[in-house]
Amino acid sequence: MSYVSVIDEYKRYQMGENTIVANNGITFDIEQGEFAIILGPSGAGKSTVLNILGGMDSPNEGQILVDGNDISKYSKKALTTYRRDDVGFVFQFYNLVPNLTARENVELASQISPDALDVDEVMESVGLTGRKDNFPAQLSGGEQQRVAIARALAKNPKLLLCDEPTGALDFETGKQILRLLQKTAQDFNTTVIVITHNSQIAPMANRVIYINDAKVREIVENPHPRSVDEIEW
Numbered sequence: 180m181s182y183v184s185v186i187d188e189y190k191r192y193q194m195g196e197n198t199i200v201a202n203n204g205i206t207f208d209i210e211q212g213e214f215a216i217i218l219g220p221s222g223a224g225k226s227t228v229l230n231i232l233g234g235m236d237s238p239n240e241g242q243i244l245v246d247g248n249d250i251s252k253y254s255k256k257a258l259t260t261y262r263r264d265d266v267g268f269v270f271q272f273y274n275l276v277p278n279l280t281a282r283e284n285v286e287l288a289s290q291i292s293p294d295a296l297d298v299d300e301v302m303e304s305v306g307l308t309g310r311k312d313n314f315p316a317q318l319s320g321g322e323q324q325r326v327a328i329a330r331a332l333a334k335n336p337k338l339l340l341c342d343e344p345t346g347a348l349d350f351e352t353g354k355q356i357l358r359l360l361q362k363t364a365q366d367f368n369t370t371v372i373v374i375t376h377n378s379q380i381a382p383m384a385n386r387v388i389y390i391n392d393a394k395v396r397e398i399v400e401n402p403h404p405r406s407v408d409e410i411e412w
């Protein structure tokens with residue numbers, strides 16, 4: 180059985196008289212420790228899938244199996260525990276607490292998790308050892324995103340879910356963040372899922388899931404992912 184299995188998942192939003200079908204029978208698998216990319220244009224339904232995988236939203240139909248458990252059957256309380264203990268989130272705009280230092284931002288996550296990793300080791304692994312005492316406003320966008328990744332990793336999550344993590348960064352800084360996410364999957368055996376609309380980065384992934392107009396259009400497995408340095412965009 181795959182580590183993540185989304186099986187015939189539907190998500191509909193009711194907007195007055197209209198029903199918006201954001202996910203229309205989505206099915207895919209992801210193995211443990213994979214660096215997977217969900218690729219598709221704006222409005223395709225990518226964030227909806229990621230939010231459902233992260234327990235922030237529930238599907239109308241379908242199974243969402245994570246490490247053998249169907250989270251779509253979870254109660255609200257069980258979903259809260261799942262989100263807190265098992266899922267790390269990284270967003271486009273970092274979402275750091277501005278009046279806490281980089282280290283304190285990471286600590287915040289590690290304190291609530293039963294399986295937390297050592298804060299200083301995680302910060303070292305994302306290349307932030309020298310910036311631990313800085314506040315977010317004193318850090319560059321790339322450094323702030325590293326803090327956000329460290330915060331997500333400190334929980335030792337089953338899934339690291341990243342929604343357009345390089346969307347607010349310049350080209351070179353974006354590359355460094357993708358390199359870090361790919362390395363995270365390899366070194367920690369964390370299952371990393373990244374949403375993007377940048378098809379150029381597809382060769383980096385172990386698996387690419389193409390979503391368009393609320394459906395999976397293609398799934399490509401890549402036995403030899405490239406390093407980000409071999410990719411131009």
Ligand SMILES: Nc1ncnc2c1ncn2[C@@H]1O[C@H](COP(=O)(O)OP(=O)(O)OP(=O)(O)O)[C@@H](O)[C@H]1O
Pocket residue numbers: 192193194199200201219220221222223224225226227228376
């Ligand atoms: N809470 C909501 N209420 C109503 N409609 C929604 C809601 N969330 C998403 N949608 C709609 O569902 C569809 C898919 O949205 P989603 O955010 O998943 O797409 P996306 O592929 O992530 O797009 P983007 O790359 O622009 O973020 C869109 O038509 C969107 O307007």
